[in-house]
Amino acid sequence: MILHEYLQYDTLRFIWWALIGVLLIGFAVMDGFDLGTGMLLPFAGRTDKERRVIINSIGPVWEGNQVWLILGGGAVFAAWPPLYAVSFSGFYLAMFAILAALILRPVGFKFRSKRDSAAWRRGWDAALFIGGFVPALIFGVAIGNVLQGVPFRLSDELRITYEGTFFGLLNPFALLCGGVSVAMLVMHGAAWLQLKTSGPVADRARRYGGIAAVATLVLFALGGLWLAQGVAGYRITSEVDTLGPSNPLRKVAVAAAGAWFDNYRAHPALWAAPALGLVGAAMAFIGLRARREIFALLSSALGVTGIILSVGVSMFPFLLPSSADPRASLTVWDSSSSHLTLFIMLVVTAVFIPLIVAYTSWVYHVLWGKVDEASLDDPHTHAY
Template identity: 50%
Template sequence: MIDYEAIRLIWWVFIGVVAIAFAVTEGFDFGVSTLLPLLGKTDVERRIIINTIGPTWEGNQVWLILLGGAIFAIWPAVYATLFSGLYAAMLLVLFALFFRPAGFDYRSKISDPRWRNAWDWGLFVGGTLPPVLLGVLVGNLLLGLPFHLDQDLRTFYDGSFWELLSPFALLCGVVSLLASSFHGALFLKWRTEGIVHERATQALSLLAPLLLAGLAAVMLWAFIGIDRPEITQMATTEAPSNPLNKTVIAVGPGWLQHFLAYPLMMLAPILAFLGLALAWLLGRGPTTMAAFLCSSVGLASILLTVGFALFPFLLISTSDPRSSLTLWDASASHTTLLLSFWITVIFLPIVLLYTRWVYKVLWGSITEAAIAKDSHTLY
């Protein structure tokens, strides 16, 4: 049997993998939707753009549902704190996502340009607002959130929606939007030909330097300008979850020291910049698949950097540091973690294999000729 400490760490890795899968797959979905009204000047061009992601966007979005479900099952205290304290922000993400199924399914049902243009901007909102808000969320995870736990371990959120919109968090939101748009532009270049292909290449030249500059600003700000808490005393990592059984203090801007204490973790931010820079370089030429893979490595490394920076914290409390949640004291029971582990080990590979098969079957360039040939069946 896997002991309690090990299974908690394993689930931290598993949920990180799901978050990376969501960022890489839904990232280009969001990016393509953001670029839709900007790169598509005619109805045919916009249909080309939409059909690059039309058959697979629903499957990609399932990673977000899986991520929320995994947090609910594995870290119920984190789920309760995030989804109650950040209720307004979560609803905004949800409302923005409503535009996506309706936009994909109804946009081409009526040929009226006003109808189609309205849904194009709806898809734009559905692809732009979620990455911004999710980026703001990541920024607030690094800054910490104002919440506390009472003696019955009930969560009380002490802040407001507007407090989430700090300059650092907004910068993270902008970088998140730039990252998804860059990733989406690479995907469009890979899946299209002709004028849309050329415009996607031009978009890369604009987005890449902004993304790298924004990412550098975020990392520099986090490393030297944000306080990091430190656990000075806690119960054994094998103990039942009780976040109040520890002592936490703020040690000042200690994020860089945290990475320097474990030098291998520095590979994550290095790979983030290297992957995105290589994607930019390769994206200027014909090697679109390699560029997209490098971009995927860059996005994955950004999330790894955030995960390593927070470890072992999951949520940092600014109003009561002792209430901060870690993977050692915010998890479900040992039995729940073990049962969920074996279910995941069995079914996750099946999901991955099926996803790979779907992309293989549906792959190919989306062209104007393909749109004309299947005008009534394509999006």
């Protein structure tokens, strides 16, 4: 109880904003190379055995990696109910497309080798590619739309009205953000394949990964310039009550050119986030070209982390700005669950996150080593 009283409401809100960021980064880094590997499957693997090598490089770990996505969705639901409600209402079809694509992945893994038919296996290879490409693209497109503001309103009773359309989400800036997401996860997947495979598969992964790293650098820089020059950000113009009740309509917010760079101007140290994204991608390119396996994977993970951090720190304290009514925008200070709920969740998180990290680390330690064609016929070693 003493700790509960010590952690003020605004402190808990900030902690949970940071924790959501950690979970998103965890998903992008851990499951990101799974998605990237799926996108590289038709290109890095030319024969059936080569593609089996690629699939078996992620087969034992992909399910565990998806825990970060489940944790992130559950945390948003419990810590930021209005954010969950608005995003799932506005992005319903997009979320459905992501889930449908993610469902293809386990089905593809299990069914691909059930029939000795080249056409059958090519079909499931295409499904695995879709299972990587579609989520990567749509996640990026969603971030692009969040940065531009989502067209929703809140009534005085806080009822949500979403005024957008699915195809309205596919605007040029959002598609550019989708391109950043696809490129950085292909880069990350290539770094993983370089670490886990050898021979022609690793060589092709290095080649495509190098291209993806350059594309990540260019598209991320272009997105930053576009954000500075052509996309209106949002800022709060009224007094901010960080300890107040969760009611977004108690503030005044406006859209303004360059507002997403307010935090960078106020705190220059935050430029470390986009710098990390650029430097990480550049280092991943070097690591891929130099065949430095662990260096390349860690560098690509740093690049992914920096890119996601750049979005989070630029938007703070906004979680989901409204382009239809900026006053209704959801922020860290007015869209959370109760003080007690956030505290109980924090205690639970403090117990289970270390367990998840410890178990995941142990699994990767046990499964350390490369996958090669010679080991594919051993059913005790590789299942796919």
